[in-house]
Amino acid sequence: MSSTPVPIAIVGIGKIARDQHIPTIAADPNFRLAAVVTRNHPVEGVPAFATITDMATAMPEVKAISICTPPRGRLDLVREAIAAGLDIMLEKPPAATIGEAEAIAEAAAASDVVLHATWHSREAAAVEPALAWLADRTIRNVAIAWKEDVRVWHPGQEWIWESGIGVFDPGINALSVLTRLIGDTVLLETAALRFPSNRTAPIAADLTLSAGAIPIEVAFDFDQRGPQTWDIVIETDGGTLTLSAGASKMAVDGTPVPVADDPEYARLYRRFHHLVTTRTSDVDFSPFRLVADAFMLGRRETVDAFDWAS
Incomplete structure (x- = not known):
């Protein structure tokens, strides 16, 4: 724990920033929310700026940013942050395309800033205990069911239906846990993608x-x-290992295994602080590559139109 909290700014004040990032930073003694970069949604009591450059010019004491915008346009934001010398946390997914994600990683690697391309579900309480349990066992097969209601988690957010996102916004969380447990040797074989007729x-x-x-x-x-x-x-x-509730709970052969009650985003920010302190980046795009492969190989099916109100 540092004696002086790192002044950090949030870029993009949407649902994930308000639900997770802002309260997590408020509870973390290692960080202090010093500013936000937003054109439409200020945070009470926190200075707001239209651009990263404006913020960095007015508040040179800010040392890091957490980018919580939708994935399109991330490369320009990262380049702007690098020019200002800011360490960077990226909310998942890291970008809109693999090419853009790789350009982000290359830009950060060529600079002196720290880049943390995050996967919050990897910080779920049962992931590391599961990894330890699997260490001396041979995996025979894996089954994943990741099903949620977009109306609850992204109410009215049209960006979620941009090309390349949709169900993979939550689905990539499962893939991030999978690749943490099994490694980056996971390959896509087949995919069937169901598109609403109006999306x-x-x-x-x-x-x-x-x-x-x-x-x-x-x-x-x-x-x-x-x-x-x-x-x-x-x-x-x-035996059979079951991770449930987004990998926050663990059971072996149906018997619950106690795990720490530790919120994902609290662990995420502790990880970011460690990276900032040690001047080390953490960039793994293996879950993102699986999503891209699904769109490349996926068989497209058209289903009923989606309506937020239905």
Whole structure:
């Protein structure tokens, strides 16, 4: 823990910033919310600026930014932050395309700033205990069901239906946990993507993946009413591991295993502070590549139109 909190700014004040980033920073002694960069949604009591450059010029004491905008346009924001010498946290997904994500990583690597391309679900309480449990076991197969209601988690947010996003906005969380547990050897075999007739992004997807000889079946749905489902079931030669509630809970052969009650974003910001302190970047695009591959190989199906009010 540092004796002086790092002054940080948030870029983009939407639902995720208000639900997670702002309260997490407020509770973290390692950071102080010093400014926001937004054109439409100021935060009471916090200086607001239209651009990163404006903020950095007026408040040179700010040392880091957390970019919480929709993925399009991230490269320009990162370049602007690098020019101002700011360390950077990126909310997932890191960019709109693989090419843009790689350009972001290259720009940061060529500078002196720290880049943390985050995957908040990797910080869920059961992920590291699960990784430890799997260490001396052989995985036989994996099944993922990640199903939630877009109306609850992204009410009225039209950007979620831009090309390349849709159900993969939550689905990439599952892929981030999967690649943490199994590694970046996961490959896409097949994909079926279901697009509402009035949208350019899928509302559901079924993927077949593999990691060497390990078969992996994935079901994503963005139209799940009632209870939400965020489950990963891993069968091994030493029992069945189940991660539920977004990998915040763990069970082995149906018996719950206690894990720490530690919020994802609290762990995320502790990780960012460690990276800033050690001047180390953390950039892993393996979950993002699987999404891109799904769009490259995916068989497109058209389903009923999506309406926010339905």
